[in-house]
Amino acid sequence: MASTYKTSVVERLQAVKEKSGKTYSQIAQETGLTNVYVAQLLRRQAQLKPETAPQLRAALPDLCCLSDELIIEMSKPPFRCYDPNLVQEPAIYRMSAIDVYCSVDKIKGADGNDRVVVTIDGKYLGHTEQKSENMLSRSGMQ
Structure with missing residues (x-):
């Protein structure tokens, strides 16, 4: 419904x-x-x-x-739905879009033909090594 x-x-x-x-x-x-x-x-x-x-x-x-x-x-918060074939893709669970802006524009190419420009402007999140010694919630636990 x-x-x-x-x-x-x-x-x-x-x-x-x-x-x-x-x-x-x-x-x-x-x-x-x-x-x-x-x-x-x-x-x-x-x-x-x-x-x-x-x-x-x-x-x-x-x-x-x-x-x-x-x-x-x-x-209201959106109800997102996904194609079941896409959800089965293992990489979908590894993707994140934190603080990302995206735009799609149409421009004329050098040859006069229409071209598409997709701009993704996102926050860079470097990968960190997950060391237990850096896990503050475990400090003092032995």
């Missing part, structure tokens, strides 16, 4: 975007967000923060029907 409801909300959000006639990049520019994050918001894969709601409403005006109900739904 929750899956059907989420699908309905996502379909309604996508209809709002379509009615606006704007791309994710245009909405992103108007809201100060990245285009990937806007796509996540409109697909209920990210949580809309209260301070961002006014900018999103301004970018998707009343004519597009971004209702109070949809804003409330977008403000």
Whole structure:
């Protein structure tokens, strides 16, 4: 049931975007967000923060029907779902995205053809050797 409801909300959000006639990049520019994050918001894969709601409403005006109900739904933590084939991939459990920004842009290449640029800007987390002597919770335990 929750899956059907989420699908309905996502379909309604996508209809709002379509009615606006704007791309994710245009909405992103108007809201100060990245285009990937806007796509996540409109697909209920990210949580809309209260301070961002006014900018999103301004970018998707009343004519597009971004209702109070949809804003409330977008403000709830997202229900993420995954392809069962992807979840079985062993590397999925080793991946982390802490403090990561991502954007997808279209540019013209030197030959005049359209090209895609994917930018991932993330916090660098170096690997540490897990030595028991450095584990503070065990200090004093023998």
